Amino acid sequence: MQPASTRGIRRFLRGLLGGCALALASAAQAAPLVLAYTDGQVETSYSNLKAFYRNLSAVGLGSTYGLTVTGQLHQEGMNDTTRQIIAFAKSKSLPLYPTVSDYNQDIAAFDPAISHSIVNSKALSASTIKQLVTLARDNGFAGINLDFEQVEPRNAKAFSAYVKALGQALHAQGRKLIISVPPKLDDQQPEYLQGYDYRALAAAVDYFQLMTYDQVGPGWSSGGFHGEVWPGPGSGLDWQQALLAYAVTRVPAGKLLSGLAAYGQDYSIGNRVHWSAYEEIIAEHNAVTHLDAPSATPYATWGPVNSFTDGVEWTAERAQPVLWYDDAQSIRSKAALVGRLGLGGTSVWAMGYEDASFWSALQAGLAKAPALLPSGRE
Template sequence: MSAERTSEFEVIALERLWFYVNVPDARSSFLQHLDKIDALVPFWFGVTQEGGLLDQSAPDVERTAKENDVPIIAIVHNYSDPQLGAIIHDLLVDATLRRRLVDSIEVVLASRSFAGVNIDFEFVPPADRPYLNAFMRELYSRLAPWFLVTISAPAKLSDDPQHPFSGAFSYAALGQYSHQVFILAYDEHFTVPGPIASIGFVRRVLDFALTEIPREKIKLGMAVYGYDWQEEGGFPETLSHAEAVARARRYGVPIIYDEQAQESTYTYTADGTRHIVWFEDARSFAVKLGLIRTLGLPGFAAWRLGQEDARIWGLI
């Protein structure tokens, strides 16, 4: 890749990583944009209680990626069990199970010729921080010479070991025991309406991350989707960019680009209930790309293929 100067930092051309799930719109987008994807990060392997992996891969996508020299960084996740926190707690605290899980990951990466692994453990109990660190240390020690070891970490503005969602994630330790940390700087608002990832929020998250993790190891996790909330809040409906735009048209309401948040939004009323929508588009994506370059970060990992504004591909 050619180098170019941005701000006071020297960075290579941005690495473009895309998360993938086994749904038709993701597959279609992947096939259309193979030449603009530097690595595919598919949601394919769920952990089991015994330290094994549940294979949820898509053979046709795997074959196409390999035929087109698109590296695969396979996600290992804990969504294979309804008790997300419980299953990952049991695996992390038991040294034998940790070792068995590392063995399982190594076998999959080697047998399938994957480029690496992305650890995506969610709802890890805060008290399990030392065990998550131990797992990543053991995984990195085993795999680092041959495979890329990465982890997805929730957005944080400071280090609070007691935080119910992010407390288990020590940026400093994870940066030490991985090649890359994907900082998932989105879902700024979830149970109440608001921006998915306002530029101010993303900047604050990255400013903190840079105090804990080497700059060259940080990938910005970027959203390309939207949320639709009922006015009183609660869990939102996830929308792709196309769905968000179509819904605004259906209800005849204008889409407003919020200059402070650098994100698109609108409101509408259906069956007497007011809804609030925020979503990402090419303009908000471009602003975050600019921030990545200003900070001298090596690239991004976007969630997820199939949900994006098609104009994004012209930017990257």
């Protein structure tokens, strides 16, 4: 028999180790999730996943799956790139979430008719939920990411009921539901986003991915910021703060993912450009760089820039010599909101657009939050 003093020391050490284990488990549960979307239509999405997967907690399969107005699940975007992404993510035990959207290839836009027909039909609701659960189960996916971006205000209750039923069906199979939701500033504005009842949707899902990007672009200026004119910031810090401040009053902060874009807007061509191309564009035009203080967002100009009001269409005649983009500092500032607000984590659109410097900035921004989960853990 061991001396009493020895037994006491051992009990103390066991208790200490047990306490440390509980503390580590608690920290792991609170660690921010990093959901990175892959864009299956961009080949570098696969190569970047291979290069930077250690920065991720989960992978969203973007630009691949969708539902039709008749309730048919399709995979029109499936290609070799997405197949490689799926195989690699599984090899690294990274949870996979197929993004299932209401995008209609025939009109090249998100289509409100799709959600309207599905959520207002018991038969279509049941059928699509069955198809989505089967998709997740048969492919070994961690769950489903529902990305309906054109839900009409008249369908708010029906959409919430549909999401609740989908969540219950997935949970019964041990799988999760992530919902991607357009951002709004309050319960009333903007009016066209009143199809999204944040509180009801949040109660039904595991993660609530808020699409805090595309604030300003060629032809639009969203959310009452930046004077309702374009060109302007793609996702300003002030704009994000306002959106998230509202969201956390409706969504449990631990479920909320703030969105970061790995692309900017080149208003000389009226289109998106990727993070990895910013330096080349700036050098090509011998541009002068600036910082917009309210949005904490940089921009680069190579001539006088005119502004246009929200809704004025971009045309070649209205092309402007300016690039609005993010740099390491602006990404750090926006990622730091996760820790400041106690959010569940962040999401990135999209892999294949970025390079190593993006992930370094993201990690630095998350540094004040609990340590990033190792890959493959949620």
